[in-house]
Amino acid sequence: MKTANLSLTQQFLTSDFWYHFKHNKVAIFSAIIFFILVILALFAPLIAPFDPYNLQTLDIMDSELPPIWQEGSDSRFLFGTDDQGRDLWSTILYGMRVSLLIGILAVLLQGLIGITIGLVSGYVGGKTDSLLMRIADVQLSFSTLMVAIIILAIVQSAFGSDAFNKWAMVILILIIGLAEWPQIARTVRSSVLAEKGKEYVDAAKVMGFGSMRIMFKHILPNTLSPIFVISTVQIANAIITEASLSFLGLGMPVTEPSLGSLISIGKQYLFSGAWWITLIPGAFLVILVMVINLLGDFLRDTFNPKLYKG
């Protein structure tokens, strides 16, 4: 095999991963939807017909207009408007941006903590390992949502809602990131335990490399695929957690709404028949989370690291 001579793209195109991907319709479909959503979110300021943060463009006369396929709609507003006359489509684009950003940054934080603790725990072993894993067990036994709700409630009453709203995004990322590290730490640890006994690690030790170098430069690259799989699922979970918190009024403020806050704004208009303010952002949230979950499923089947049986 001349793998070494092939360019990166060629390597990718001949890989098993690409082969499986090409033959999996669900995976292709989810990947396409996912990229469309990401691009929509990324370029929200360019795509959105209105700026939902600019209060001056709002006209109260436009409030609660239905989506364009319903009677009494206005052709300017694809998905109708909310109670303040904000264009729902623009607000959803911006909201998705916030949701994705929080989800991805929170998982990056989880990864940072989880990988470090998992590597140390698996590599060092002994007392350090059992202490760290005990802490992980205890933390996992409390539901993240519960812990996040309680912490956010306290932070909100401690600093007042003005200060809270200003820092809401940072606080959400920190809390979701800190609460879910054990998921990744456990996965990393079990892969490290499997890798530790292999010859290349012994060779590296004999050559006199330090533990840090062996852990991060030699073992870590070999544990990446399970990390990759679990991170995908974790992003979906983080987005749901963020949406739930915002829905309860403990997350993103209505002035800078995520999908969860949008759904919560529309909740009270459900009874007056203005279903679109709630259910259209809800549908976007579900589709976003679902394609990420489907991709995660595909990745797990492809890499098959037996995540749930370790």
Add this chain to the structure above:
Amino acid sequence: MLQFLFKRLLQAAIVMLIISLLSFSIKDKLGDPLREMTGMSVSTAEREMLRKKMGLNDPFLVQYGRFVKKALHGDLGTSYFHKLPTMTVILKKLPATLELTFAATLIIIFTSIPLGVMAAIKPNHWFSKLIMAFSIIGISIPVFVTALALIYVFSVKLGWMPSFGRGETVHLFGYWDTNFLSKDGIMHIIMPAIALSSIMVPLFIRLVRAEMLEELSSEYVKFARAKGLSRTKVYFKHALKNTMLPVITVGGVQIGIMVAYTILTESVFQWPGMGFMFLEAVNRSDIPLIVAYIMFVGFLFVLVNTLVDLLYGIINPTVNLLGKGQ
């Protein structure tokens, strides 16, 4: 076994200690009982007198000790808003939440086990594929979206179901109000219970299916089939029994986690349970009630987890209780 019991109880005690320490710091930092007790007219000197009398100037640890001592007697302070002992408020709201959780658990048991077994026995049947597709969709729909969609379809559009509150309840034993004994009560609990179970059912379907598949590929199932036992007997009498063990343990922990989801469900359906009460307490900055809720729910979590662990040790003698020899 005794050593395991001791270890597990010690861990539970440490966790409870940490929770109480956190709760007390919140109370200490955020709640000023004097502000609530006295009006504007009380002078600074009088306030200082009162502070001394109530022991608010004592060192942190002394005050914490007093807090724990009171907590052990079930006294977690008085709610600012309700003007009642917080435990009384929580216990009054507890039945509503427990009944909701119970109804959701029933739905989970009676849907996920048959569906999961079906998906495992006939993996290529179109219905099994439908079940698995449903389970991945179900995992992706947050509880509150399910709840709002249910309300829109069945309450607003069709007008079949009530959309909020507990409805008519029947009073039992002078304390417990139940939803299960009147038609109105049952109508009111159906939608919240479905919404609450909606996040768990897909998880359990997958769990039951995975465990069942594992059992089906084991030697004893093959042997029983080779011996000529009927399929139904092998599946339901032998394999299913062994599937239940992991399902029960995971289930125990998940039911604890459901407490978090009750907050969401209760807030959508305005179900007068503990979760709804907690959100109201947050909005009113009712610090003692928030602290009491944290202590109570923390205790519930620790209790359920410890019991499930102990139960697992008893049911499954092969489990390596002390983690030795690994």
